[in-house]
Amino acid sequence: MGFYVARRFLSPDSSDYKKGLHRGNPSGLVGVDADLAAPNIKWHTIIFGIEGTMVQWQAQARPSLNIPVPTIQAQAIATFSGAETATPSLTCPVPTIAQVCIQAAISDSERVVSHDDAPPTDTEVTTQANSDPVVDQSWLQNDDNQESITNTTWKAMTFTPGTNHTIRGVRLCLYGSSVGAITVSIRATSGGLPTGGDLCSGTLDGGQLSSSNDERVYDISLGAGTALTAGTVYAIVVRTAAGTLNWRSSAAGYAGGQKCSSTNSGGSWTADATRELLFEEYGNNSLDVPATPNPTAVGDGLYVGNSSPFDYVNVWVNQAGVGTYTITWKYYNGVSWLPLTLSSDGDKSNSWKRPGRHTIHFTRPGDWAITTILAYNLYWVKAEVTAYTSQTTQPILGRVWIGTY
Incomplete structure (x- = not known):
């Protein structure tokens, strides 16, 4: 900021001034430049009785070439223990050129104006997003063997x-080769053994x-389910239409039940109190959210957002969609919504048509931009209806959640 002087009594084209002090108009500096105002004077500096309020920032902008380091990205798969196994994939980001603003340090900290350059934080996590299935009974531990199941040899x-x-559903640790349709049902028991017909059932x-044991777990929806009474013994019955299915097992440890076997398609059963079959049974979610409107249309979709970029979305499908429609996962690049590149081991095309837990892995976009959805300025992905004929x-x-690597 320059130094301002009165111009009413002094003329720059004349040097005929007597030596000494020139004071100006005793009633005030009426001829001072009109720009001599507080916002134009450096903060805490006083000129002619006017104290400045201007804060000076010194900044230098210059192009910066950013060559990102290639990364190995892991894609996770849930296992019965609650952990996630990962398979790596190499990602080579595209180099970018951007303007970088370098702010000079200010020696006098008293004159620094505080400001927040931190990225935005999540201001709300919806109750639906935090809604987990309510697990009542679970035994997913200590597995050391498996039980074989065929179309005639059933396990419970x-x-x-x-x-x-x-x-509403069960979670089981399964694997097998050339396995046909798997049916899982709930039955009553008598004397600790399954009895009667199915109270409810679901298929997988x-x-x-997987053809070999990799500790993966699979969620099988039981549709509307059936009402269970506390303290009453029930049975989870599993059979397959073809091939050999393996259900992981452990030594006895669960106090509320035991393994049962049938060699005649459920006609009769025997119990084995020394072994348990790995399982988890769950009821309704505390809150549910529709994945699409009903009826839906092309362009409708479910948005999932976060204050920083992420790598995958997990969803729990309580009720599988039925109909002829396609879901495409997209992101916003600052101009338009573009399809995400989904990973090879991600759940690419379920379109909410299978129940249970699903993980959608994607390659994090280099041009992913923040945008505002319902007043929240976040990094969003959208599960968009891109083709639609019907939805019955x-x-x-249930729960929708995200993760990063």
């Missing part, structure tokens, strides 16, 4: 609910299974 695990609830495509059953999700 009995369990005793701790609370009255409607069972055996073609989804609306997909309903």
